[in-house]
Amino acid sequence: MDVFVLGMAVHPPADVVGGKRLEEMVFDTTRAALADAGVKRAEIDHVTIAASDELDGRAISSMLLAMPAGAYLRDETKCTDSGLTGLCLGAMRVASGVFDIGLVVSWNKTSEAPVENVMRMRAEPFYTRPIGLNMAITDGLFAGAVCERYGITPEAADAQARRAYAQALRNPRGMGRAAPTPVAMDASPYVATPLREIHRAPFTDGAVAMVIASGDWLSKSGGRRAKARIAGLGWRSEPYDLGAERLAGLAGFRGAIDDALRTGGGLTPADLDVVELDAQTAFHHLAYEAALGGWGAAVSPGGGAFAQNPYFCTGLVNATEAVRQVSNAAYGVQVAGARRALAHGAHGYAQQGHVAVVFEGV
Numbered sequence: 001m002d003v004f005v006l007g008m009a010v011h012p013p014a015d016v017v018g019g020k021r022l023e024e025m026v027f028d029t030t031r032a033a034l035a036d037a038g039v040k041r042a043e044i045d046h047v048t049i050a051a052s053d054e055l056d057g058r059a060i061s062s063m064l065l066a067m068p069a070g071a072y073l074r075d076e077t078k079c080t081d082s083g084l085t086g087l088c089l090g091a092m093r094v095a096s097g098v099f100d101i102g103l104v105v106s107w108n109k110t111s112e113a114p115v116e117n118v119m120r121m122r123a124e125p126f127y128t129r130p131i132g133l134n135m136a137i138t139d140g141l142f143a144g145a146v147c148e149r150y151g152i153t154p155e156a157a158d159a160q161a162r163r164a165y166a167q168a169l170r171n172p173r174g175m176g177r178a179a180p181t182p183v184a185m186d187a188s189p190y191v192a193t194p195l196r197e198i199h200r201a202p203f204t205d206g207a208v209a210m211v212i213a214s215g216d217w218l219s220k221s222g223g224r225r226a227k228a229r230i231a232g233l234g235w236r237s238e239p240y241d242l243g244a245e246r247l248a249g250l251a252g253f254r255g256a257i258d259d260a261l262r263t264g265g266g267l268t269p270a271d272l273d274v275v276e277l278d279a280q281t282a283f284h285h286l287a288y289e290a291a292l293g294g295w296g297a298a299v300s301p302g303g304g305a306f307a308q309n310p311y312f313c314t315g316l317v318n319a320t321e322a323v324r325q326v327s328n329a330a331y332g333v334q335v336a337g338a339r340r341a342l343a344h345g346a347h348g349y350a351q352q353g354h355v356a357v358v359f360e361g362v
Helices: 022-037 083-095 115-121 135-150 154-169 182-187 215-219 244-248 251-263 282-292 311-326
Strands: 003-010 046-050 075-079 101-109 190-192 205-214 228-237 274-276 340-347 353-361
Touching (some): 003 215, 046 311, 075 083, 083 101, 083 311, 115 135, 135 190, 154 282, 228 251
Parallel strands (some): 046 075
């Protein structure tokens, strides 16, 4: 694709961003991304918003948030799947030739509209909602299914959670939480067997913005430089019903990555140096690694969702980490010589939807 990342910004993560309204978080992050790109808002010709009304806790949230996201008097569209889906939509708009330079902006204040409450309401109302289906239960069902399919043990999940926290502690853009001790692991309550609370990436508040532009605009921009090229995109959505194959088959995960590699010009797994996974639990991380089949790429060197996890836009946070890797700016967690990195995002019950984006250094 002839689409490039010019600048980006991630709002400093926190369990609760209590000193700002959501509109202020979005405005500050958007302004920082424009500054990072060296671009004025007047140069932007379109804005792609990725947000959820339910998770924002307000109806048609873009009425309040479009302008802080830079969309005043600009073409604006919104997607409601995930932040990384928004990047795919924004990149395709640029690649169409209709637009030249745009913003992709996503956010989630999980402290204001708890994710679990929203997920309960997304259950089918006549069967799954009355039995109490929610995010924790579906993640527990996923964990049980992949343990059986891939031979993952609870002890392996404990070890992966400790590794993820240790990696996240090295990431200066994360929350800086210490790795749990074995005693803390043993004391962690079960939320849905075999899933313990300590296995889950804690939610945070956060926002992300990216400035993307066409190669044609870049060539005429007077010497502005891109951080990375968007090489390939892929996404898949799996069935809603939580059968054994749906939970453990990981067809959507594999398919999204395969599509991103194929649209990247026939890339292979060997062409990737880094993979940034949206693994909401330690069981997800281990299952995804099993599905990748022993790739040589570094996997989530900065801790992934265990570093920061503004749920709706965690995949887009992964995209910023991937861009940092290929532009040699992943301070603290840089993989030496990284030239291509894949960012993964997931959404829905037991990660029903998957998105993958490949970035190349320029």
